[in-house]
Amino acid sequence: xxxxxxxxxxxxxxxxxxxxxxxxxxxxxxxxxxxxxxxxxxxxxxxxxxxxxxxxxxxxxxxxxxxxxxxxxxxxxxxxxxxxxxxxxxxxxxxxxxxxxxxxxxxxxxxxxxxxxxxxxxxxxxxxxxxxxxxxxxxxxxxxxxxxxxxxxxxxxxxxxxxxxxxxxxxxxxxxxxxxxxxxxxxxxxxxxxxxxxxxxxxxxxxxxxxxxxxxxxxxxxxxxxxxxxxxxxxxxxxxxxxxxxxxxxxxxxxxxxxxxxxxxxxxxxxxxxxxxxxxxxxxxxxxxxxxxxxxxxxxxxxxxxxxxxxxxxxxxxxxxxxxxxxxxxxxxxxxxxxxxxxxxxxxxxxxxxxxxxxxxxxxxxxxxxxxxxxxxxxxxxxxxxxxxxxxxxxxxxxxxxxxxxxxxxxxxxxxxxxxxxxxxxxxxxxxxxxxxxxxxxxxxxxxxxxxxxxxxxxxxxxxxxxxxxxxxxxxxxxxxxxxxxxxxxxxxxxxxxxxxxxxxxxxxxxxxxxxxxxxxxxxxxxxxxxxxxxxxxxxxxxxxxxxxxxxxxxxxxxxxxxxxxxxxxxxxxxxxxxxxxxxxxxxxxxxxxxxxxxxxxxxxxxxxxxxxxxxxxxxxxxxxxxxxxxxxxxxxxxxxxxxxxxxxxxxxxxxxxxxxxxxxxxxxxxxxxxxxxxxxxxxxxxxxxxxxxxxxxxxxxxxxxxxxxxxxxxxxxxxxxxxxxxxxxxxxxxxxxxxxxxxxxxxxxxxxxxxxxxxxxxx
Numbered sequence: 060x061x062x063x064x065x066x067x068x069x070x071x072x073x074x075x076x077x078x079x080x081x082x083x084x085x086x087x088x089x090x091x092x093x094x095x096x097x098x099x100x101x102x103x104x105x106x107x108x109x110x111x112x113x114x115x116x117x118x119x120x121x122x123x124x125x126x127x128x129x130x131x132x133x134x135x136x137x138x139x140x141x142x143x144x145x146x147x148x149x150x151x152x153x154x155x156x157x158x159x160x161x162x163x164x165x166x167x168x169x170x171x172x173x174x175x176x177x178x179x180x181x182x183x184x185x186x187x188x189x190x191x192x193x194x195x196x197x198x199x200x201x202x203x204x205x206x207x208x209x210x211x212x213x214x215x216x217x218x219x220x221x222x223x224x225x226x227x228x229x230x231x232x233x234x235x236x237x238x239x240x241x242x243x244x245x246x247x248x249x250x251x252x253x254x255x256x257x258x259x260x261x262x263x264x265x266x267x268x269x270x271x272x273x274x275x276x277x278x279x280x281x282x283x284x285x286x287x288x289x290x291x292x293x294x295x296x297x298x299x300x301x302x303x304x305x306x307x308x309x310x311x312x313x314x315x316x317x318x319x320x321x322x323x324x325x326x327x328x329x330x331x332x333x334x335x336x337x338x339x340x341x342x343x344x345x346x347x348x349x350x351x352x353x354x355x356x357x358x359x360x361x362x363x364x365x366x367x368x369x370x371x372x373x374x375x376x377x378x379x380x381x382x383x384x385x386x387x388x389x390x391x392x393x394x395x396x397x398x399x400x401x402x403x404x405x406x407x408x409x410x411x412x413x414x415x416x417x418x419x420x421x422x423x424x425x426x427x428x429x430x431x432x433x434x435x436x437x438x439x440x441x442x443x444x445x446x447x448x449x450x451x452x453x454x455x456x457x458x459x460x461x462x463x464x465x466x467x468x469x470x471x472x473x474x475x476x477x478x479x480x481x482x483x484x485x486x487x488x489x490x491x492x493x494x495x496x497x498x499x500x501x502x503x504x505x506x507x508x509x510x511x512x513x514x515x516x517x518x519x520x521x522x523x524x525x526x527x528x529x530x531x532x533x534x535x536x537x538x539x540x541x542x543x544x545x546x547x548x549x550x551x552x553x554x555x556x557x558x559x560x561x562x563x564x565x566x567x568x569x570x571x572x573x574x575x576x577x578x579x580x581x582x583x584x585x586x587x588x589x590x591x592x593x594x595x596x597x598x599x600x601x602x603x604x605x606x607x608x609x610x611x612x613x614x615x616x617x618x619x620x621x622x623x624x625x626x627x628x629x630x631x632x633x634x635x636x637x638x639x640x641x642x643x644x645x646x647x648x649x650x651x652x653x654x655x656x657x658x659x660x661x662x663x664x665x666x667x668x669x670x671x672x673x674x675x676x677x678x679x680x681x682x683x684x685x686x687x688x689x690x691x692x693x694x695x696x697x698x699x700x701x702x703x704x705x706x707x708x709x710x711x712x713x714x715x716x717x718x719x720x721x722x723x724x725x726x727x728x729x730x731x732x733x734x735x736x737x738x739x740x741x742x743x744x745x746x747x748x749x750x751x752x753x754x755x756x757x758x759x760x761x762x763x764x765x766x767x768x769x770x771x772x773x774x775x776x777x778x779x780x781x782x783x784x785x786x787x788x789x790x791x792x793x794x795x796x797x798x799x800x801x802x803x804x805x806x807x808x809x810x811x812x813x814x815x816x817x818x819x820x821x822x823x
Contacts, residue, residue, distance in 0.1 A: 169503050172496060173216040173515065174360075175199040175207040179299035180514055181335030187251040187358045188220040189334070191487055195500050199515045204233050208241040211361060213669070215518045218493070219243070219361045225253075226355045228276060235451060236414055238361075238381075238480055245379055245481025247360040247489055255281055255349045258302050258329045258341040260309055265344050270322045272301040273330035281330055284348045290328070293319040299338070301329035306339035366491035367458050367482040375485040376457035377406070381449050382470060382477040383413060390473070391450070397469040398454060401462040407453040412446065458482035519666070526670055527551055531584045533599060534591035535560040535571070538616070542590065542642075543569045546674055555580045574602075581607045586671055588614045589623075593747055596623055600630050609634040612667055616640050618698050620687035622747040624660050637661040638668055639687055642675065643698075655680045658687050691748070699744045699751055703758060706741065 174196050176184035185198045199216055201207045210216040221237075224230045255277055259268065271278065271290045278285070278292040285292055295301045296316065304316055305324050318327065329341065336343045370376050384390040398405060456463045458479060471477045484490050489497060528550045532539045535556040543552050544567050553570040554560065555577060564571035572580040581587070587608060591599045596617065609632050615623040620639040627637045637660040643653060655675045662668045676682055685693075745751040 169496075169499055171197050171513075172218065172500070173197045173199050173210075175201050175210040175216040175219045177201055177204050177207055177221065179297055179303050179335075181302065181332060181338035182297065182299040183251065183253060183332050183356065184220055184222065184358070185299075186332050186334045187222075187249055187356070188360075190251065191220070191247065191249040191358070191360065191489075192493075192497060193501065195504050195513060197513045197515055199518065204231075205237055208237050208243060208361070210518060210520070211243055211363060212241050213520060214363070215520055217362065218246070220249075220358050221361065222356050223359050224357045226353055227280065227351060230409060232411060234359075235381075235409075235411055235449075239414055239449070239478075243361040243363060244365040245359050245483045246362045246364075246366045246491070246493055247483055247487070248377065248485065249358045249360070249487045251356045251358055253280075253349065253354040253356055254332070254347050255298075255330050256333045256336060256346045257344045257348055258305075258331055258336040259327075259344055260305065260324045261340070261342045263325065263328075263342070263344075267326055268328045268344075269326040270319070271328050271330055272304070272319060272322060274298045274301075277330050280349045280351065280354060283350045293322060293327075295319070298329075298331040299335040302331045302335040302339045302341055305329055305341060309340075360493075361481075362493065364492070365481055366484070366493070369491035370457045370459060370482065370484065374457075374488065374490065376455070376482060377485045378454050378456060378458045378463060378482040379451070379480040380454075380467075380478065381451050381480060382474040383447060383449055384474055386447075394450070394470055394473055397466045397473070398452075401466050403462055403466055404455040405452060406455055407451070409451045410448045411451060413449045455485070520669070528585045528667070528670060529553075529583055530586045530588065530671075531555065531580055532569075532588045532590055533603070534589065534595075535563065535569075536590065539588070539590035540567060542588065542616070543567045545678065549674070553580060553584075577602075578604055578607065581611075584611055585667060586612045586614060588616060590616055592742070593617045593619060593622065593744070594742055597626055597630075600626065605630065605632060608632060612636040612638060612662075612664065612671060614638045614640050614671065616642060618744050619747050620656075620658060620690045624658070624687050628661065634663075635661075636663055636668065638671070639690075641690065642680070653680050654683050656683045656685050656690050658685060658690070660687070696748070696750055696754060699748055699754055700758070702741050702744060703755070 172192070174188050174192065176182065176188055176198060178184050178200060180198070180200050182200070185200070188196065188198060199210065201210060204221055207216075207219040207221060211219045221234045222231050223234055255273075257265075257268075257271070259265075268288070268290055270293050271281075271285055272293045272295045273281075274297055275294040277298050278294060282292075295304065300316065304318050305327060308318060309324050328344065329335070330348070333343050333346060335341070382394065384394055395405070395408075454463065458464070458467070459482070467477070467479070530546055530550050530552045532543055532552065532554040533556075535543075535554040539554060539556075540560075540563055543554060543564075546552050547568045552568075553572060554564055555572045555574060557574040559573070561571045581604065589596065589599060596615070613627060613631060613635050615627060615638075617623045618641060620641060624637065624639050627639075631637065638657060639660050640655065640657040642655045655672075657672065659665075659668060672682065745755075748754075
């Protein structure tokens with residue numbers, strides 16, 4: 060017990076040290092500038108702690124072996140706080156050893172594990188997760204990779220299995236990018252041997268096959284086989300989906316994707332996995348038809364919690380990390396030396412252009428750092444080239460190894476950004492909670508036959524995405540109209556405004572209500588958006604029948620968040636949900652990549668709030684969850700200065716020019732974006748921002764400083780010109796004097812010469 064206490068104490072100390080280091084050295088964490096799912100998963104321990112942790116783990120394991128207690132019972136028995144996956148085998152290799160699972164006393168306490176994968180049922184990803192986790196896990200097919208990540212992040216699934224690289228096709232870059240966006244960690248890996256099968260309807264003669272349908276990559280990998288048999292390849296969207304298409308035609312089902320032209324179940328085969336054939340009732344005519352038998356795909360199992368604390372020296376381990384480097388000579392060589400000098404073996408390194416979110420964060424941190432050291436704005440961005448790259452690295456060691464800890468400390472000193480994506484067992488091993496849950500489910504299902512396929516066709520969030528919200532917008536100004544355009548296509552939108560806006564509402568397919576029909580306007584609404592200037596927010600709330608806002612989601616879209624949040628929390632009934640949201644876009648801006656900063660101030664119905672936020676996610680906005688205090692500290696000042704600059708730059712100062720620079724075009728954009736905003740909105744930025752007056756004085760001082768510099772430069776040039784003019788006049792006067800003296804000397808010489816000639820004549 061004392062060993063485990065020491066382990067827990069060290070882990071707590073490590074977390075505190077890591078938090079203090081990140082808050083003191085790097086300022087705001089990266090998670091604030093990506094999403095709420097982008098934090099650093101690494102564990103940094105003080106020197107000397109590693110030996111105590113290893114000894115605690117090994118001592119606990121030795122105690123378990125001496126007492127003949129399965130390792131799955133020594134930790135959290137079978138079930139963790141979230142559901143976990145299982146395997147259908149009675150024994151499972153854990154940490155290089157084989158341990159027997161003891162049946163649980165109460166099988167009903169075992170929760171199923173949901174594992175999301177991309178593709179149709181029976182896809183290679185599903186077969187890979189069955190190989191890794193067994194037949195008893197609940198497989199959840201998803202339409203794309205991002206939905207797999209989102210399902211785990213939202214706790215609808217426990218794990219996601221995604222392909223990361225193929226021995227023939229290379230890396231799947233989309234999953235590298237998604238690992239940066241979502242706060243998931245790698246808990247296991249699996250090398251899956253891809254074996255393509257020729258699937259047809261039962262009883263079909265192979266000689267009748269004229270066409271083969273599958274994913275283009277699968278068709279190319281079976282090109283020689285198809286050519287030798289005269290089979291024409293036809294590309295479709297998916298391997299397992301091709302088997303599904305044939306099966307639907309055989310069953311007479313309509314809808315969905317149709318077979319390519321001239322393809323029928325009587326002359327067409329699908330190239331997919333044997334699991335797809337079993338799933339859709341097709342017959343496997345031949346297995347292993349690929350041209351190259353070295354076709355392997357590496358899959359990663361992703362979860363919300365890591366397993367690094369369950370690794371020891373006896374378990375072959377890997378650690379995956381991503382980092383960026385400054386634009387300097389030898390930066391990559393120095394970063395790799397952090398590992399090579401400590402004899403840490405690397406199995407993979409790959410560069411990838413960094414995402415826009417990470418690039419924006421680095422720019423922000425670069426600006427903050429330069430401000431702290433007193434550099435001027437002219438130096439901002441000089442060290443940020445147009446193209447920045449992330450480096451993904453796999454090392455063959457655990458993150459808890461002392462050498463790896465030192466290497467990571469060393470690397471963080473050199474890199475702009477470093478994140479450990481996970482430290483996990485190699486070679487398809489399972490450790491930690493996932494292994495415990497697998498063993499428990501295996502033991503509970505010994506001798507039982509699987510009656511039905513363990514799959515989920517959909518998740519609750521799928522219904523939420525298709526759900527139509529009834530959204531009401533209070534205040535139908537320019538911004539309210541723009542919001543309604545984005546929402547009216549999928550949701551039912553209505554608006555209310557004291558000014559007659561019926562014409563604008565009809566143009567945007569929105570139902571208009573006058574202010575005296577406020578009670579009727581609020582009936583049946585799911586979401587109420589308050590889109591009024593900040594100085595009118597309190598009066599607007601007082602004019603609303605607040606009791607009718609119970610069980611509704613109230614969203615404020617002001618440029619500041621602390622004041623509106625305080626006001627809404629104080630005035631609204633406790634049954635009303637509150638979402639503070641600042642969509643940082645305008646009527647003339649595209650939504651792709653634009654930040655939407657939000658805080659779930661008081662949310663009970665999370666699905667409704669997520670459904671509302673998904674409006675901006677589907678528009679590919681950059682979703683940033685940030686506390687209102689942080690939002691006002693980092694965003695409000697920039698917004699105020701931007702709008703102030705735009706109001707100073709009117710059209711008279713920015714005439715239309717047929718030829719303009721990028722800087723001039725940017726100023727025109729700022730002036731154009733702020734020209735249509737009401738002054739009341741700008742006044743709200745000023746009144747409710749404590750630093751607005753300071754920023755205004757700074758702007759005034761900067762303008763006065765520029766005027767002084769201009770006046771000083773002008774005076775200097777005038778003085779220089781005057782001095783030059785005075786010096787010129789002096790020089791001319793001196794020249795005249797010299798000329799006069801020369802003339803006088805010439806005259807005197809002439810006189811002397813004439814007198815000497817006269818004297819000579821007289822003597823003669």
